[in-house]
Amino acid sequence: MRKLLNTLFVTTENAYLTLEGETVVVHCEKEKIGQFPLHTLSGIVSFSYAGASPALMGACVQKDICLSFCTPHGRFLARTSGISNGNVLLRRAQYRTADDLNASCQIARNMIFGKLYNARWSIERTRRDHKLRIDEQRFQSASETIHKLLPMVLQETNLESLRGLEGAGATAYFSVFDDMILREKENFYFEIRTRRPPLDNINAMLSFAYSLLSNDCGSALESVGLDAYVGFLHRDRPGRSSLALDLMEELRPCLADRFVLTLVNNRIINGNDFSKSESGAVQLSNEGRKKFLKSWQERKQETISHPFLEEKVPWGLIPYIQALLLARYLREDLEAYPPFLWK
Structure with a gap:
């Protein structure tokens, strides 16, 4: 390891x-x-x-x-990137799979299954830990909506339809995301996902966390010999690390979203850790960014039992392990790509 x-x-x-x-x-x-x-x-x-x-x-x-x-x-x-020393046979297998829409969907649907499963588990954790502080009926409804989508995702054979199921799950998940924010509601609230630029404190942190997670996933993929720019769910686009975006989908709810909620609910980040430009764009201040990165590193050192390997590993190794499992699937050492299912 x-x-x-x-x-x-x-x-x-x-x-x-x-x-x-x-x-x-x-x-x-x-x-x-x-x-x-x-x-x-x-x-x-x-x-x-x-x-x-x-x-x-x-x-x-x-x-x-x-x-x-x-x-x-x-x-x-x-x-930075030097001379590619990845296994040429592995990359050829990756490119052949990416060119086959049906084969791509088989991998993508497992990743989306992991994303929705982890999103539902995040909702269930809030229901369990803060039952008296939330509208439990709304949380239960969102959880049930995602639960009904899971078998549909596993049966899907079309990428466009798969994206539709993902969108429906994301809508249900984010419908209760604001309720997961338990402190400083005057400074931290979520209405809609805004990216370029983020228009509130929560979106600013989500964008920063996704940027760090994408970087970790890209590094993990390259380290096992895969091309981070050729994806299965996210199709080819110049300059976009599509496979890194694919890999991070299942990790967003547990590694990024939940991390942001922890920063707010544990009072690690406060309303003074942000700045707002005249255009309305919200950004972490220098001090806020330092707090964020310090906590991010600490989070990556914490351990979790990997559901497929059944071994305790640091959170920071999860992208690397998932990249390794994906490479093993493309080499036909595994029958299917096993997504990371948070427990």
Whole structure:
């Protein structure tokens, strides 16, 4: 099993990264503000436009360290990539499967099943833990709606119809999402999903969490030899890591959505951790982003029993394990792709 090493998050907006020996050095205004051994890192995520030296990028490629660049507000920009050393037979199998709509649907429906299953379980956890603080009838109705969709998803053979079932499940799930927010309702509320730009505090955090999760899924796929840009549910689009978006679907409710709810309900993030532009776009402030990333790293270190492997693993390894299971399915070592079902 791959060891879960640390991810270095560089949040200083004008930071520049360089290589010094076997370490990564963080510079700001030509002053060294941090230095970290490369052998302790599995990934580096920079939220700075200044970038990194070619020497550091080369070292990260050689040492299999994912070096990713995002805007200061969390939008993914790019990831370093060297000469592809993935298994050519695995990638050929991936491309053949992606070109076959029926074969693509067989994988996609399992991923959507995982997404809806985990969304329903998130609803059920709130019903169990906060029964006296919610409208239980509304939660039960949403849960039952998703439950009825699950067998339909597994039987679906058309991608467009599958997307329709996913949309129906998402509508039911998000209809009670605001009720899962239990504190500071004047600052934290959910009415509708807004992306570019996010227009409220919850959407700002959801977008940031999805950006981090997408990056983790893309890194996991590349690490097992798959092409993160060729997906099954999300079809080819230049510049879009479609398979990473596919893989993260089943992880959104448990790894991203639930994480955001925890930050609010446990008072880790508050209304002062955001800024709003004249256009109405809401973003995490520098301090808010630091709190978010610190908690994200801590969350990834927590362990959970993987439902398919039946072993305790850190949350941070879940994208890697799912990528590995997908690769095994494409190699025909498994009869079907087993989605991650949160328990």
